[in-house]
Amino acid sequence: MNDKELNETINKYIRENLSPKERQRNYITQKYDELRGFLNGYCFQSGSYARFTAHHPVHDLDVVHPYLDNSLQDDPSAVIDELYSTLREGYSNSTITKIKKIYKQSHSVTVEFADNSEDFSIDIVPAIELNDDRNEFDQPLYLVPEILRLNKYNRQRRYQEDADNPIQWIKSDPRGYIKAASDLNESNSDFRHTAKLLKSWRHACKIAYGDSFCFKSFHLEQIIYGHFIANIGVSTIDASVECVGAISDCLTESKYLDRADPNRYIDEYIGDLTSEQRQLILRLQAEAYEIIRILPGCQNEQEVVNCMEKLLLVSKQTEPSFTPATHPVTPRQPWSY
Structure with missing residues (x-):
């Protein structure tokens, strides 16, 4: 087996065993499309799934929900509360989705689903789009609530314990990471x-x-x-x-x-x-x-x-x-x- 054949054999193993399966990709697409409806189309996928570096099984999907109103940056917790209310209302009326729970974290709202054989959740991060601050691909940067260095369950607990403390915004470039990974993989x-x-x-x-x-x-x-x-x-x-x-x-x-x-x-x-x-x-x-x-x-x-x-x-x-x-x-x- 020469080097080229060996490398292709390794890639074949990864495609067949470590890449997200078609059934799961279809499930994620269905849940994401429903979420887009709740948010009037104002969202995009981020994280490893959007960069096509996620492995099987996919347990979570990261989604960014941009706001164009810069005045909202005065109170990140209010934005999270509003997003939480929107999602609770949407999923309470859903005819295609069963959820375990919806909860607020320090930087996002998480939806855990009950209608999949694997544990799966969507983490929705509110963001303020900065049209005047752009990356090298001419894409806007965003302000997102600062994430605590805790796992998601501890971030939920910390949010509940520190609900009265202000949440800070930090600058983020999710589209830039997606574009950079996409360009590299094309080459x-x-x-x-x-x-x-x-x-x-x-x-x-x-x-x-x-x-x-x-x-x-x-x-x-x-x-x-x-x-x-x-x-x-x-x-x-x-x-x-x-x-x-x-x-x-x-x-x-x-x-x-x-x-x-x-x-x-x-x-x-x-x-x-x-x-x-x-x-x-x-x-x-x-x-x-x-x-x-x-x-x-x-x-x-x-x-x-x-x-x-x-x-x-x-x-x-x-x-x-x-x-x-x-x-x-x-x-x-x-x-x-």
Whole structure:
């Protein structure tokens, strides 16, 4: 099996096993179209699903609901309250959707659905469109309520506890991230394949370790994006090995500027990681690297499948057996395997 055949075999596995299934895509389209009706068409998809970097199963959809009235920025909580009321009314009259609940978070309104075999929710973020502040693609930036560094259930609790405290707006560029990812994938479709593979690995780590595993999905995606920008024409197989190897270096300091604000980094959270949280990420990264570095040496499709399944099977260890390396793990070249 030559390099091209091997890379296509890996991409085939990702398409067939890690990409969102047609049934789920149709379900998401139906729910999004209904939501658009409730919001009079004033919304657009954002997040990994909109960037086509989401992996199977898709558990949530991010949606931005723009407002053109800049006076609303004086009170973000009032905007969230209004959005919440609109959605409650819409879904209470729905004839095609069953929901578990609708609730307010610190930055959004979340709708959890009860009519899907997989857990699924839509997170609707109110935003103020800044027509005079645009990205390099001539698309508007937005002000969105500041998101707390908590998981969605803790953000809901914090919203309820701190309802009297003011919510701040921050600048955001969701359309810019979508456009940048789309342009990159047009030039090299292996970007999305790599993102789906490594984000599936991260998801497996999250399932095994829950909130103890604090490596963020968007941070991982930006590591992959940066690698593809810096290495034109890189393949899924090489990028996967190299990006896993680069994770340790990306935990030392913030590296990825926010597209909307040059004074903010999307990976600032790494400065808040505890020693235990950091070591868990490094241990799981080292284990993943020892598996994924075998990929370039696979001789047939079954060996590829075995390697992929081993990578995505993350089991929680009751007693840590990892001794941190003195130096960060760095990838070896394919010909050294």
